[in-house]
Amino acid sequence: MKNTGTLKVTTPTDREVVLTRVFDAPRQMVYDAFTKPELLTRWFGPRGWSLVVCEVDHRVGGGFRFVLRGPDGKEMGMRGVYRELAPPARSVHVEYIDGCPGDGALVTAVLTEQDGKTTLTATVLSPSKEIRDAVLKSGMEHGAAESYDKLAELLALLEPAPAGDN
Amino acid sequence: MNSSQRLDRTFAALADPTRRAILVRLASGEASVTELSKPFRMSQPAISKHLRVLEHAGLISRGREAQRRPRRLEPAPLAEADEWLERYREFWEGSFERLDALLEEMKTKDRKRTRKKG
Numbered sequence: 001m002k003n004t005g006t007l008k009v010t011t012p013t014d015r016e017v018v019l020t021r022v023f024d025a026p027r028q029m030v031y032d033a034f035t036k037p038e039l040l041t042r043w044f045g046p047r048g049w050s051l052v053v054c055e056v057d058h059r060v061g062g063g064f065r066f067v068l069r070g071p072d073g074k075e076m077g078m079r080g081v082y083r084e085l086a087p088p089a090r091s092v093h094v095e096y097i098d099g100c101p102g103d104g105a106l107v108t109a110v111l112t113e114q115d116g117k118t119t120l121t122a123t124v125l126s127p128s129k130e131i132r133d134a135v136l137k138s139g140m141e142h143g144a145a146e147s148y149d150k151l152a153e154l155l156a157l158l159e160p161a162p163a164g165d166n
Numbered sequence: 167m168n169s170s171q172r173l174d175r176t177f178a179a180l181a182d183p184t185r186r187a188i189l190v191r192l193a194s195g196e197a198s199v200t201e202l203s204k205p206f207r208m209s210q211p212a213i214s215k216h217l218r219v220l221e222h223a224g225l226i227s228r229g230r231e232a233q234r235r236p237r238r239l240e241p242a243p244l245a246e247a248d249e250w251l252e253r254y255r256e257f258w259e260g261s262f263e264r265l266d267a268l269l270e271e272m273k274t275k276d277r278k279r280t281r282k283k284g
Contacts, residue, residue: 005266007259009251014177017254021262025269033265033272042268047260 019122027111027118031088034109044068053077060085063093080107095124169246172224176247179223184208185216189225189239196229196238 008020023030033039037054044051045068052075053067063081070076077098084092088111094104106125111118179185188202203213217237220226224243229236 005262007255007262009255009258011177011180011247011251013181014174017251019254019258021258023262023266023269025273029269029272029276033268039268039272043264044261046257049260 015126017124017126019120019124021120023118023120024116025118026116027113028088030111030118030120031091035087035091040066049076058082058085080104172243173247173250175223176225176243179219179225180247182216182219185220188213188216188220189244192226192237192239196236198234198236200234202237 010018012018035056035058037056041051041054048071049068051066052069053065056064060082063079065079067075067077078095080093080095082091082093090110092108095107096104108123110121184206187206191197191202199210199213199217203210206213224240226237227240229238
């Protein structure tokens with residue numbers, strides 16, 4: 001069993017990003033935390049950001065509307081439309097970021113539970129070339145560290161080599 | 167080529183396990199096509215095909231040495247891809263740390279409720 005608390009981010013194909021994270025809680029609880037506004041507002045968003053708008057219509061064909069506000073007052077909005085809902089095991093939605101044209105990204109979230117711990121695997125499939133890297137670009141600054149250390153970290157993220165690494 | 171197109175090329179090049187293995191190999195020092203084809207148990211033309219994709223994405227370059235033309239790693243596009251992934255990580259790591267705390271709180275409440283019932 002993977003350790004709790006470690007976020008794994010991989011890019012299995014050029015249009016997908018996969019997030020994997022283990023939570024020390026049963027999956028119904030994790031599912032609720034992802035779908036109930038009174039819970040979402042307590043955690044959703046990067047450090048320093050808060051969820052100032054959070055509306056959820058938990059039905060297939062329904063969706064959600066989120067607006068995040070950053071420390072400098074900058075806002076970032078997103079909305080989603082639910083395609084499939086099988087609580088607490090799986091949900092599929094299409095996600096649109098405000099100011100980002102075109103079709104949304106297809107997000108498939110799968111929750112599995114073992115020994116009271118829940119593994120979340122979220123696959124984000126971007127339909128068009130522009131959307132993938134625009135997802136979180138708005139509002140968040142991060143200095144690039146063009147060092148070999150970083151590079152080794154990135155390579156370590158990718159799955160192991162098939163024919164040896166000698 | 168803009169940043170988005172560069173990222174597309176980088177991720178497309180990284181989507182193949184052999185090409186990732188080649189990059190891991192080159193991270194420890196430059197190598198010729200012959201040297202690269204050995205550990206991968208692939209023909210030189212097959213390796214050359216992968217090298218062309220990596221070169222096109224700017225992930226590797228060729229040395230001047232006439233005979234060997236050793237390939238070497240170019241860190242810039244990978245650093246850019248990593249920066250992009252880092253934004254993702256930052257967003258979700260910050261969120262999930264708070265979610266951990268919330269889940270602990272929910273579990274405590276749940277236990278109290280169960281105790282009252284029983």
